[in-house]
Amino acid sequence: MKVLVCIKRVPDTGGGFRLTADNKRVDTTNLGFAISPHEECAVEEAIRIIEKHGGSSTVLTLGPMAAQEQLREALAKGINSAILLEADDYESWDARAVAHAIAETVKPMGFDLLLFGNESADVCNYQVGLRVAHLLDVPCVSGIKALEIQNGKAIAKRESSEGWEVYEVSLPAVFTVKEGINVPRHPSLRGIMAAKKIPIEQKKPIRQNLQMARKLLKKPQEGRQLEILGQGVEAVGKVAAKLRELGAI
Amino acid sequence: MIFVLVETANQKLTESSWETLTAARDLAQKLSDTTEALLIGSSVRALAPTLKGLRSVSVVEDPRLAGYIPEAFAKIAAEAIQKKRPTVVLAPGTEMGNDWLARVAARLDLSLATGCTEFFIENGALKGVTRTNWGGSLLEETEILSTPKLLTLQPHAVAAQPLAGAEPSVEALAVTLEDRDFRVRLKELVRKEKTGISLTEAKVVVGGGRGLGSAEAFKMLEELASLLNNAAVGATRVATSNNWRPHSDQIGQTGTQIAPDLYIAVGVSGAIQHMVGCKNSKKILAINKDPDAPIFQRADYGVIGDLHQIVPALIAEIKRLKGA
């Protein structure tokens, strides 16, 4: 079994966004970087499947050299090999271009299972995995929260308001994963040390002509006025009164 | 022409479809253009006349097309677009709509803007859109250079209005479907047992974060919720990734979006990825020991102090009030 998982490096923004002076990007000067929780779960799922069924797992990202940090994190958790499609301007790539570059790279590699996040954390395009599936001409189920492999088939479940939707497709196949499918492990110290020795395969991807061009980023209106009800346990009388006023009690 | 891909459930148009039809009608007025729609299903023809004011509705009816069959729906829509040559294709930005249009975009090798909230017109043509980033914490204005422009509309970005005007003409569209178009299809639906009040239905949500410190401490929030009207307990990602709560309790960008009358955030810092899941709450009350926590910039009411003292005292106070 050969499993691929695709991740994207994004700023870890925490308490709020600062934008660059031209309002085109998130100012990342003082920020760390992460991957989306969906993708962390995709990484975890890839590791579990290989642990159970044998084979090898590969993590891929299209991004800057610094995205090796995210690849190493996946390797430290137990992914076997890593590919960096190096593109410093990756933030301006549209989903179509990303999908073409990924599909071109992975097509000759013969993966049985390709895992993506349901949507990337920053641009939330909801499409790279589905596009790669089309380019490889394999089936895809998006937004899954359970996956099992049995005799060359994959059984995937999506959660809807009505219950669990069960899909069965034959491999090779693409799945886009949602957080909740598993609880990802933390890398062990041994894993972190071992990951440092794994070479990362680097390639320059070909970028198709872009069809989308970002003009600016803006923050939606947030309009709340804070009223401090008090400090410590002395505040509970006022809190209870407020709960009553709001109809909660 | 603006072409709307319509989503149905239980022989009815979904709310998001009506929102999308409303947005399409408004856009068509601004562009002095016409609107058409595509309806796919096992028995959907009867819905076509309800799409008033549209020029025409293309219908594909087939007993095999009950429910959403991703690849068959994508093939039909792609063929309809090639035949009808619209300038704009709009679908609801729901799970189904985003999945559907992504597959259509892949087939036609066109770009797709998901989660749109606004449209930009220049020289009588659609030039670009505003769309959601970071689950709605940021908005992006982007130009779309390809035609037709494929878009999905962010749910609730536009309020659905009743459509007025003449009934549309109805055209049956012939598309040949093969076995391979059905390789992804629902095999089974396992219905969920309903237990308690769900996060999305609750009038009050009590959410706990890292400040709780343990699964045990969440019992306190359960008790508080049990004393409040129609209340449920939610959590931050720190709480779910520590296994203090199941992921289904997570509020935020990669969890559930809630819109209760009141959200009580306990030991929650107010990270944007969490707040984007509760920003539609009518009121937000925060209990946090750090007066500089970002949550206090995004709340209506604040209590500063140690939750491990405040919550038990609040429970006692509510019990006292209820007893009286």
Ligand SMILES: Cc1cc2nc3c(=O)[nH]c(=O)nc-3n(C[C@H](O)[C@H](O)[C@H](O)COP(=O)(O)OP(=O)(O)OC[C@H]3O[C@@H](n4cnc5c(N)ncnc54)[C@H](O)[C@@H]3O)c2cc1C
């Ligand atoms: C792409 C992406 C998606 C994400 N999606 C989500 C999501 O869906 N939902 C989500 O919740 N997070 C999400 N996150 C994570 C998010 O950025 C934050 O890390 C997380 O919300 C923080 O959780 P927290 O508030 O519990 O913890 P912290 O940020 O650590 O805050 C704990 C707070 O508790 C207070 N506190 C501690 N002890 C006490 C005490 N005794 N009494 C009172 N107050 C106390 C502290 O002052 C602090 O403010 C996402 C992150 C990324 C990058």
Ligand SMILES: Nc1ncnc2c1ncn2[C@@H]1O[C@H](COP(=O)(O)O)[C@@H](O)[C@H]1O
């Ligand atoms: N630059 C990238 N490099 C690798 N994978 C990516 C990249 N961008 C998106 N993906 C993958 O595609 C998924 C969906 O992304 P999107 O269509 O942008 O929402 C993400 O969760 C990732 O798994």
